[in-house]
Amino acid sequence: LVSREFHPADSIIRIGDHEIGGHHVHMMAGPCAVESREQIIETAHAVRAAGATFLRGGAFKPRTSPYSFQGLEEEGLRYLADAREETGLLVVTEVIDARDVSLVAHYSDILQIGARNMQNFNLLKEVAKCGKAVLLKRGPSATLEEWMMAAEYIMDGGNYQVMFCERGIRTFETYTRNTLDLTMVPALHSLSHLPVIVDPSHGTGRWQLVHPMAKAALAAGADGLIVEVHPQPEKAVSDGKQSLTPETFKLMMDDLIGLSKAL
Ligand code: PEP
Ligand code: MN
Numbered sequence: 001l002v003s004r005e006f007h008p009a010d011s012i013i014r015i016g017d018h019e020i021g022g023h024h025v026h027m028m029a030g031p032c033a034v035e036s037r038e039q040i041i042e043t044a045h046a047v048r049a050a051g052a053t054f055l056r057g058g059a060f061k062p063r064t065s066p067y068s069f070q071g072l073e074e075e076g077l078r079y080l081a082d083a084r085e086e087t088g089l090l091v092v093t094e095v096i097d098a099r100d101v102s103l104v105a106h107y108s109d110i111l112q113i114g115a116r117n118m119q120n121f122n123l124l125k126e127v128a129k130c131g132k133a134v135l136l137k138r139g140p141s142a143t144l145e146e147w148m149m150a151a152e153y154i155m156d157g158g159n160y161q162v163m164f165c166e167r168g169i170r171t172f173e174t175y176t177r178n179t180l181d182l183t184m185v186p187a188l189h190s191l192s193h194l195p196v197i198v199d200p201s202h203g204t205g206r207w208q209l210v211h212p213m214a215k216a217a218l219a220a221g222a223d224g225l226i227v228e229v230h231p232q233p234e235k236a237v238s239d240g241k242q243s244l245t246p247e248t249f250k251l252m253m254d255d256l257i258g259l260s261k262a263l
C-alpha cells in the first residue's frame with residue numbers, strides 16, 4: 001500500500017484547508033515540549049507570523065531518563081488546542097501509548113509517532129483506527145525497508161493519511177546528535193507515494209545547523225519541515241540546544257520562502 005506501484009501519483013493529505021504532498025511545502029514549528037499555556041501561545045503566534053502552518057509541541061514526552069520532565073499530558077493537549085483556536089495553526093503532537101490514541105486524536109490534527117516507537121506495532125495499529133493523519137518518524141536505527149513496513153501497518157489498518165519524517169539516525173558521529181539522512185527524501189519519493197517531512201532539529205541537535213539543513217532538505221525535495229522553536233531556548237525543559245528562537249526562525253523562514261515558492 002505504501003509503494004508507488006500501488007499508487008503511482010503522489011498522495012496528497014488533506015487536513016483542514018491544507019494539503020501535504022504534491023506541490024505544497026509545509027512548515028511545522030514549535031517547542032519540543034508544551035511547558036505552559038503562555039509558552040505555547042507565544043510560540044504559536046511567532047511561528048505563524050513567520051509563515052508556519054502547523055504548530056508542534058509534545059504533551060507526552062518520550063524521555064531518555066525517567067527523572068526528566070514527562071510532559072503536561074492532557075493539560076498540554078488543551079493548551080495546544082487553545083493555541084490552534086487563537087492562531088488557526090493546526091496541531092501536530094506525539095502519542096506514545098496505544099491507550100492514549102483517542103485522547104490525543106481528540107485534540108490534535110496530526111498524530112506523531114516518535115522515533116522510539118516506530119516499531120511499536122500495537123501503537124501503529126491503534127493510530128490506524130484514529131481517523132487523523134499520522135507523522136511517522138524514522139527509528140534511530142531503522143532501515144528504509146523497516147520504516148516503510150511500519151507505514152504499511154498504519155495503511156493496512158485503514159489509515160492512508162501517513163507521512164514519513166526523517167529525523168536522523170545513530171551513527172559513529174557524536175558532534176551531531178543524529179546523522180540527518182537526507183538521502184531518504186529522494187529514496188522514499190522514488191519508492192513511495194507518501195509525503196516526506198524532514199526534522200533538522202533532532203537530525204542535528206544544534207540550532208546553528210538547523211537552517212542550512214532545512215535548506216538542504218528542501219533542495220532534496222522534502223514536502224515539509226518540522227522544526228523546534230522556543231521563546232527562550234536556554235530555559236527550555238527539553239531540547240533547548242537545538243531550538244531556534246522566534247527571531248532565528250523568522251530569518252530562516254524568509255530565506256526558505258525565497259527558495260521555495262510552495263512554502
Ligand atoms: C520530538 O519531536 O520532540 C521527538 C521526541 O522526536 P524523535 O521521536 O524524533 O526523537
Ligand atoms: Mn524534541
